[in-house]
Amino acid sequence: MKNLLTLLIISFLGFSALTYANPVVDKPMAEMQQPPVININSADSEMLSTLPGIGKKKAQAIVDYRAENGEFTELSDLANVKGIGKKLVAKLEGKVSL
Structure with missing residues (x-):
C-alpha cells in the first residue's frame, strides 16, 4: 500500500x-513563430514554390512574368500570371509582400 x-x-x-x-x-x-512573408518582386522560384498553391511551374511563371513585365505593383497583379487566379491570390494575402 x-x-x-x-x-x-x-x-x-x-x-x-x-x-x-x-x-x-x-x-x-500570436507570439508563436509565423512563416516568413515572401517578397514576390525579389524571391527566386525556389522560394516562391514554398507558398501555398504555388508549385515549381507556377513559381517559374511568376519569375518569367516579372522578367518580362517588371515588378508587381499590386498583389492583384499576380492574377495576370498564367495559372494563377483571383482565388489563389486571395490565399496568398498576408503571406507575400511587394
Whole structure:
C-alpha cells in the first residue's frame, strides 16, 4: 500500500512537471513563430514554390512574368500570371509582400 501511494505521488509530480515545463503552452497564438512573408518582386522560384498553391511551374511563371513585365505593383497583379487566379491570390494575402 505504501509503495502504491509513493508511486502515485511520483507519477503525479512527474506529470505536473511535464505539463508546466513546456514554454509553448504559455505563449499566446500570436507570439508563436509565423512563416516568413515572401517578397514576390525579389524571391527566386525556389522560394516562391514554398507558398501555398504555388508549385515549381507556377513559381517559374511568376519569375518569367516579372522578367518580362517588371515588378508587381499590386498583389492583384499576380492574377495576370498564367495559372494563377483571383482565388489563389486571395490565399496568398498576408503571406507575400511587394
